[in-house]
Amino acid sequence: xxxxxPAGRGLPPGGESHPRYDDLPDGASWDHFGRGDQLGTxxxxxxxxxxxxxxxxRSGRRFGLDYPxxxxxxxxxGTRRPIEHHVFSGNEFHRDDWVDSFYLQSSSQLDxxxxxxxxxxxxxxxxxxxxxxxxxxxxGIHSYAEAGIxxxxxxxxxxxxxxxxxxxxxxxxxxxxxxPLLDRIAAHQGVRFAGGDMLLLRTGWAENHLAKxxxxxxxxxxxxxxxxxxxxxxxxxxxxxxxxxxxxxxxxVEADPVIDSDFRSPDDRPPERGVDHAGMLHRPLIALLGMAxxxxxxxxxxxxxxxxxxxxxxxxxxxPLHLVGGVGSPPNAxxxx
Numbered sequence: 001x002x003x004x005x006p007a008g009r010g011l012p013p014g015g016e017s018h019p020r021y022d023d024l025p026d027g028a029s030w031d032h033f034g035r036g037d038q039l040g041t042x043x044x045x046x047x048x049x050x051x052x053x054x055x056x057x058r059s060g061r062r063f064g065l066d067y068p069x070x071x072x073x074x075x076x077x078g079t080r081r082p083i084e085h086h087v088f089s090g091n092e093f094h095r096d097d098w099v100d101s102f103y104l105q106s107s108s109q110l111d112x113x114x115x116x117x118x119x120x121x122x123x124x125x126x127x128x129x130x131x132x133x134x135x136x137x138x139x140g141i142h143s144y145a146e147a148g149i150x151x152x153x154x155x156x157x158x159x160x161x162x163x164x165x166x167x168x169x170x171x172x173x174x175x176x177x178x179x180p181l182l183d184r185i186a187a188h189q190g191v192r193f194a195g196g197d198m199l200l201l202r203t204g205w206a207e208n209h210l211a212k213x214x215x216x217x218x219x220x221x222x223x224x225x226x227x228x229x230x231x232x233x234x235x236x237x238x239x240x241x242x243x244x245x246x247x248x249x250x251x252x253v254e255a256d257p258v259i260d261s262d263f264r265s266p267d268d269r270p271p272e273r274g275v276d277h278a279g280m281l282h283r284p285l286i287a288l289l290g291m292a293x294x295x296x297x298x299x300x301x302x303x304x305x306x307x308x309x310x311x312x313x314x315x316x317x318x319x320p321l322h323l324v325g326g327v328g329s330p331p332n333a334x335x336x337x
Contacts, residue, residue, distance in 0.1 A: 028288040039143060042149060061337045065108065067298045069102070070107065072107050074217075075103070077222065085099050086099070110141070112144070113287075114140060117287050119268070141329045142325065150315070150316065153200055153315065155312045156191070171208035171226065177234075183237075190312070198245040199245070202299040203249055223256045227252060230255070230279055235285065238285070246291060247295065248295060249297050297333065
């Protein structure tokens, strides 16, 4: 299978298959996609796969998957200030506007590959922390914007599965979703993976969080969320299924807080400021595999529609801002059934 992407942005020359996760050198896809690659697993979205996914559009029902950019204010981690939206006019019949304090990862978001690095390894492709500066552009969100992200989306509805199985579930708890559980949810929904899929994981966290008052939110520890387990087997599952993008409706896609992880290091030290990423799946997922990752996506309405018609697959488009060197962006994601 080949692509129309130029060298360094698609499959290796002549390559028609991908190695299994266990065959990746040191668990990294860098040499497979090429050291100059800027897309990572988005390379799985070949033209053939995108064209095939278009056949999933039957009713034309559309679902916007972004929350308002100010939906999660005050931001749970306390690291981002509220957005300031200003409207002005040049005359009575004209309006224009601008925003201040617009944190590109303060609501529904897509992470760029420059977002998170792996201690001792650097950022995706071997980019060093010293090279990933305020003025550098390598691995920026613009690479996704230029390439365009579209293809088959698949939804796994975690709380619906737990309810169907009569198992207790709350979105304000740390429930680690391992690979066997992902398989069981997919089987329950009749989902089969085809390679190059974009996986949307509904945990119910965002819906639960936004249903609370500001005071209730402040009283709830933010690092309590179901999500992917911090296990090497989860990386193996994602890579071997050739998942092009994984997104969830929680803060980190993975379970919070990190309780039992395959990725802790004796060299881990608490950061000077901000969130402690020690043991998180984020590091090997983004920095080593080059996985496209989305967070805080609006999945409730789409999940309800999937439950109604029994179809958990759809055509999905994701168009981040064309901000050269950007670390993240609203996904501007739309699912079409």
